[in-house]
Amino acid sequence: MTSDSGAFATYYPTLLRYAAVAVGLAVLMYGVYRLLRWLGVKREAATGFALVLPWVVGFLGFVLFPIALSFYLSFTEYNVLWDKPRSLEDPLFNYKRALSIRVVELDEGQRPLQVLGVLESPSPETVRFRELDRIRWGGKTYLIGATDPFFLKAIWLTLRYAVLNIPLGLVGALCVALLLNQKVKGIGFWRTLYYLPAVLPAAAVALLWFWLFAPTSGLINSMLKPVYNLLDMQPMGWFTEKDLVLPSFVIMGLWGVFGANTVILLAGLKNIPAELYEAAAIDGAGTWTKFRHITIPMLSPALFYNLVTGTIAALQIFTQQAFIPTNRDDGWFVNWFVYNEAFNFGRMGYASALGWMLTLMIVVLTLFIFRSSSAWVFYEGMRRDRGKG
Amino acid sequence: MTKYVRIAVLVLLVAALLPVSAVIGSAAGAQGKVALRVTNWAGVEEAAEFQEIVDAVNAASETFEIVYEPKPDAYYTQLQTALAGETAPDLFWLDQDHMAWAYEGVLLDISDYLAADDRDVANPDDYFAGVWQTVALADGIYGLPWIAQPVVLFYNRDIFDAMGVEYPTADWTWEQFREAAVALTTENHYGFTMNGWPPIHMFIWSFGGEVISEDLKTSPIDTPEAMAGAAFYAGMIWNEECCPSEQTIAEQGFGEMFKAGKVAMFMGGAADDLDRVEGLNVGISPVPKGVTGENVTFAWTAATVINAKTEYPDEAYEALVALTEGIHNWKIVSPRVSQANVEHLVASEPRKAANAEAILEAVPYMRAFRIIPRFGEWSTIFWEDFQAPLFRGEDTVENLAADARILLEDVLPK
DSSP: OHHHHHHHHHHHHHHHHHHHHHHHHHHHHHHHHHHHHHTTOOHHHHHHHHHHHHHHHHHIIIIIHHHHHHHHHTTEEOOTTSSSOEEOSSTTHHHHHHHOEEEEEEOTTOOHHHHHOBOOSOOSSOOBOEEEEEEEETTEEEEEEESOHHHHHHHHHHHHHHHHHHHHHHHHHHHHHHHHTSOOTTHHHHHHHHHHHHHSOHHHHHHHHHHHTOTTTSHHHHHTHHHHHHHTOOOOOTTTSGGGHHHHHHHHHHHHHHHHHHHHHHHHHHTSOHHHHHHHHHTTOOHHHHIIIIIHHHHHHHHHHHHHHHHHHHHTOOHHHHHSOOOHHHHOOHHHHHHHHHHTSOOHHHHHHHHHHHHHHHHHHHHHHHHHHHHHOEETTEETTTOOO | OHHHHHHHHHHHHHHHHHHHHHHHHTHHHHTTOEEEEEEOOOOHHHHHHHHHHHHHHHHHOSSEEEEEOOOOSSHHHHHHHHHHTTOOOSEEEEEGGGGGGGGGTOBOOOHHHHHTOOSGGGOGGGBOHHHHTTTEETTEEOOEEEEEEEEEEEEEHHHHHHHTOOOOOTTOBHHHHHHHHHHTOOSSOBSOOOSSOSOHHHHHHHTTOOSSOTTSSOOOTTSHHHHHHHHHHHHHTTOTTTSOOHHHHHHHOHHHHHHTTOBSEEEEETTOGGGGOTTOOEEEEOOOBOTTSSOOEEEEEEEEEEBTTOSOHHHHHHHHHHHHHHHHTTSSSOSBGGGOSHHHHHHHOGGGGGGHHHHHHHGGGEEOOOOOTTHHHHHHHIIIIIIHHHHTTSSOHHHHHHHHHHHHHHSSOO
């Protein structure tokens, strides 16, 4: 009984704040409504603005403000346990730390750390160049050193993941959508079945695949056992072997992408007028010609949408990795890297800078896709750059 | 008009909630007690046992009422976020790795409270020095340790008997230990198992080396003593002459192999349940002695600490002392010298009666990590740039130790 009353005492401030926010929002909505009416805005419009206000306040407070704050933090040194961020002598230090690269010659008997040196920038800590790669040219060995080779490797892994995952996901989803567009018995069941992965929680899916890929007890290696025996090889360590980390994540990533993409492409297929196929058939077009010259162009807006959202999602892969431990040197994606810098190494300022670099990467790639779309996306039979005419 | 009436009713309804919650919320205050929140990582069973201690402490206190909020999932991420948002509990558990938070100013320095307190639980001299060093950081004291679990050697008597090998004793040297591990390895079982656990630190300490110097300014892992300890570890890990391979451990489980009778010796925490597996005849011994003749071992320890921003530091300190006293009679092994006896250990955990003496033999030589401000980062480098490549034979111990020392010392306090 006493602990119950103690619990109320503990949660009371939260309850009070919650009520205060509710009342404050209600007052604000009413105030905005009255203000707009006073300014001569029509009743319907003023009501609409007032009703949308809680969302706007939430957006400003919980989305826009953190985004702006992270941009500011990226120029500071900040551990979340500190009261406030500390300013950096060199405001660009976090960005330099992430991207600095140096190439030096390595003589016989020298160790890389001895020759690579440290980052010459005013910094709160020693930042040392570490070996990223080495090349042999003209009988000499050159070291490529980076101040954060793990981040550069994470970018490389993430890009490779996106390059493999996106086209495979699109092609796979297109094939499934074409199959589901056929007039077969129980089509509703098959559509539900293929969409199911898209609604499963990512964490549950990650754990399921972790089990499927387990070295010996996993289903995949069990099924491959005859092949291993035939080739006299050890079972593959899917998430543990350096070269298999990427394929494992790509296969797992396709699982969820299939369902969501398929539904959108299926809707696109349904919207293609049947008379186009009929006209093409009268002209003697075969299945491939119809697919190439009718289905693909008419479906290009849906493919374009899937490509843009798929690219953004692939570059931000996080949840799966949170449940599947991999090696930092060759198995961390950028978002996971950012999270660890922020919360495990106490470098929120640096993590913010990395986050902004990831954002920049996504924006550049998305813009590139948008620019390229004028050449291959068609609306109502017209290419995107020519508009409707 | 109707619209204004509706709005007025809505506002009144919301406002009506406030006095109701105020009345309920002040219930604890009405009894003259302040509410203190405490959290830890306990799961269901452990949390239920901890709640009993909290209830007893609450019943005995006239000044505070503890509200217990267990957080078994993502404990440190949640706690860190709560500290950043200034909504963290007044008291919480930290394992030794996270005691580095003391350097960030989020933990209350209790030195003055301890100096004015003559209770045994508040006496720093009554704690084992190797454990106390995890809370005595910089110029302050940032919590009270509630456990000091030394790593001990669990051994399967049946396998020893079948192979005709003498049971381990505190007099064993590391070389005798290795020879026994090899002798106990057959097609059916391995002599020992390692997988990054037990910590390589204790082998380095046992061979006379250090991973962080006493002044916290160097990481002398390239000394002959430190490299000898590391090389000994590297010579056994995943070496099928004595131990299962990495792949075998991944497939069959680490501790599970010992429980299944497939491993003759296992190093685990003294409180582990390995000596009460049904059908297994298990004994406990201190780990082998090192170059100094002492059975130096690693201590897993954790402390209860106070949030530096607690509104009620005096009451929080009283709660800390009361909770710690309770936990010292619950968890084994108590980190206090005065409680390092068979009677106290068995009273806390009756199931350890048979091996209590062997566990207590290990206690005087246990030591925890030396805590530095960026301990998490230091540990990551120690694993990635020294241990992992050493275990996989990627380079010599000399080269790896020399390189890793440079990187490790970059993160040490200047």
